[in-house]
Amino acid sequence: EAGVAQSPRYKIIEKRQSVAFWCNPISGHATLYWYQQILGQGPKLLIQFQNNGVVDDSQLPKDRFSAERLKGVDSTLKIQPAKLEDSAVYLCASSLAGQGSNEQYFGPGTRLTVT
Amino acid sequence: GDSVTQMEGPVTLSEEAFLTINCTYTATGYPSLFWYVQYPGEGLQLLLKATKADDKGSNKGFEATYRKETTSFHLEKGSVQVSDSAVYFCALSSGATNKLIFGTGTLLAVQP
Numbered sequence: 001e002a003g004v005a006q007s008p009r010y011k012i013i014e015k016r017q018s019v020a021f022w023c024n025p026i027s028g029h030a031t032l033y034w035y036q037q038i039l040g041q042g043p044k045l046l047i048q049f050q051n052n053g054v055v056d057d058s059q060l061p062k063d064r065f066s067a068e069r070l071k072g073v074d075s076t077l078k079i080q081p082a083k084l085e086d087s088a089v090y091l092c093a094s095s096l097a098g099q100g101s102n103e104q105y106f107g108p109g110t111r112l113t114v115t
Numbered sequence: 116g117d118s119v120t121q122m123e124g125p126v127t128l129s130e131e132a133f134l135t136i137n138c139t140y141t142a143t144g145y146p147s148l149f150w151y152v153q154y155p156g157e158g159l160q161l162l163l164k165a166t167k168a169d170d171k172g173s174n175k176g177f178e179a180t181y182r183k184e185t186t187s188f189h190l191e192k193g194s195v196q197v198s199d200s201a202v203y204f205c206a207l208s209s210g211a212t213n214k215l216i217f218g219t220g221t222l223l224a225v226q227p
Contacts, residue, residue: 003158031213033214040219040220041219042204042206042218042220043159043204043215043217044217048212048213048214056214093159097213104161105161106151106158106159106160107158108157109158
């Protein structure tokens with residue numbers, strides 16, 4: 001079974017530029033998560049989708065971050081404009097459903113460096 | 116709000132030593148508890164989990180017991196190997212959304 005796919009794996013941009021990350025979850029997984037992991041910290045949830053609807057985006061900086069999951073499968077996370085403090089690894093995860101203790105499966109992440 | 120606190124690293128051990136990584140949590144309600152592991156250059160993987168008080172999760176020789184009275188979920192292994200070198204994250208999920216809240220991670224380095 002294929003795992004969660006993410007691209008690109010690495011990205012370097014200058015501040016004020018824009019960037020987009022792509023995630024393809026495990027087939028059949030209804031719930032998709034985007035996490036931000038800053039160096040030396042644990043991952044922090046940015047946004048959670050159930051199919052193509054947003055369940056939780058309370059920690060998403062909406063003035064510069066946006067995310068979509070139009071057909072309930074793939075998802076894109078965008079930052080515009082980027083700031084230095086956005087340098088982090090962006091992790092995508094998926095699970096069968098969003099309740100209980102369903103295991104979340106993580107992709108390899110995209111390492112973003114903002115200079 | 117809910118939170119997880121785990122011991123700071125790095126933890127450096129010799130091969131075959133006993134490992135304990137402490138984790139405590141604060142949560143309303145009855146969370147599920149997890150340990151995730153991140154090997155060098157790889158993504159996060161679930162190591163073990165426990166969903167209710169007194170449950171013991173175990174995998175690959177690692178164990179952790181859900182202690183409601185002390186709000187703890189300490190990770191243990193009787194004899195570590197070099198291949199166990201990784202960053203270990205304690206996490207909880209609670210409420211209807213299954214959102215994971217992570218600790219800051221503990222780097223384990225096992226020397227031969």
